[in-house]
Amino acid sequence: MPTGAAAGPSRDCPICPRLVELRLSLRGKHPDWFNAPVPSFGDPNARLVIVGLAPGLNGANRTGRPFTGDYAGDLLYQTLLTLGLAEGRYDARPDDGLVLKDCLITNAVRCLPPANKPLPEEIANCRPFLTGQLDAVPSVRAILALGRVAHESVVRLAGGKMKDYPFAHAAEHELPGGVRLFDSYHCSRYNTNTRRLTEAMFTAVMMAARDHAAS
Numbered sequence: 001m002p003t004g005a006a007a008g009p010s011r012d013c014p015i016c017p018r019l020v021e022l023r024l025s026l027r028g029k030h031p032d033w034f035n036a037p038v039p040s041f042g043d044p045n046a047r048l049v050i051v052g053l054a055p056g057l058n059g060a061n062r063t064g065r066p067f068t069g070d071y072a073g074d075l076l077y078q079t080l081l082t083l084g085l086a087e088g089r090y091d092a093r094p095d096d097g098l099v100l101k102d103c104l105i106t107n108a109v110r111c112l113p114p115a116n117k118p119l120p121e122e123i124a125n126c127r128p129f130l131t132g133q134l135d136a137v138p139s140v141r142a143i144l145a146l147g148r149v150a151h152e153s154v155v156r157l158a159g160g161k162m163k164d165y166p167f168a169h170a171a172e173h174e175l176p177g178g179v180r181l182f183d184s185y186h187c188s189r190y191n192t193n194t195r196r197l198t199e200a201m202f203t204a205v206m207m208a209a210r211d212h213a214a215s
């Protein structure tokens with residue numbers, strides 16, 4: 001079993017005071033919700049790791065599984081099913097029996113941030129847990145970063161300089177150490193409603209990451 005950062009934060013991780021305050025407030029308002037750092041989900045021997053931003057209020061923070069229960073998850077899991085990276089049926093519940101194949105999903109920040117906007121120090125605080133998660137998946141060959149925050153956190157933990165790895169949708173970067181990083185706009189409702197990200201764009205970048213991971 002992994003230990004320390006690789007094991008993930010405890011349910012009561014105290015490191016980010018602002019996020020702890022929000023967590024405690026939501027535990028009072030919604031005692032039946034998950035309301036804790038959300039663990040990764042998927043295949044521990046995956047060759048593709050997807051890194052999101054942070055749990056959503058009504059998604060992972062409520063259900064306890066990344067991207068489960070909100071719009072971003074509808075698009076993400078449907079795309080994974082279409083591309084053979086998941087098996088079963090996505091029913092927006094952590095007990096829906098969905099299984100990821102050769103793929104694991106995690107977040108750059110494990111706790112719900114107000115307005116979906118973690119502060120730079122919160123992203124930095126949580127990076128050791130992302131590093132620990134990636135170290136615990138030595139089979140990884142491709143990382144798909146959903147949005148700039150995930151991209152920058154992955155580049156920093158890999159020891160890269162940000163100027164050498166500019167974020168752009170569908171960009172590909174060779175990270176120090178040989179893992180390839182693929183960038184996508186986040187699959188949020190806002191990005192799809194504004195057509196910044198279409199389903200076709202998202203499927204294409206996911207397919208490129210999948211094919212590289214399996215090559």
Ligand code: SF4
Binds near residue numbers: 013016109110126
């Ligand atoms: S965001 Fe990460 S480091 Fe901060 S409190 Fe949550 S689990 Fe701990």
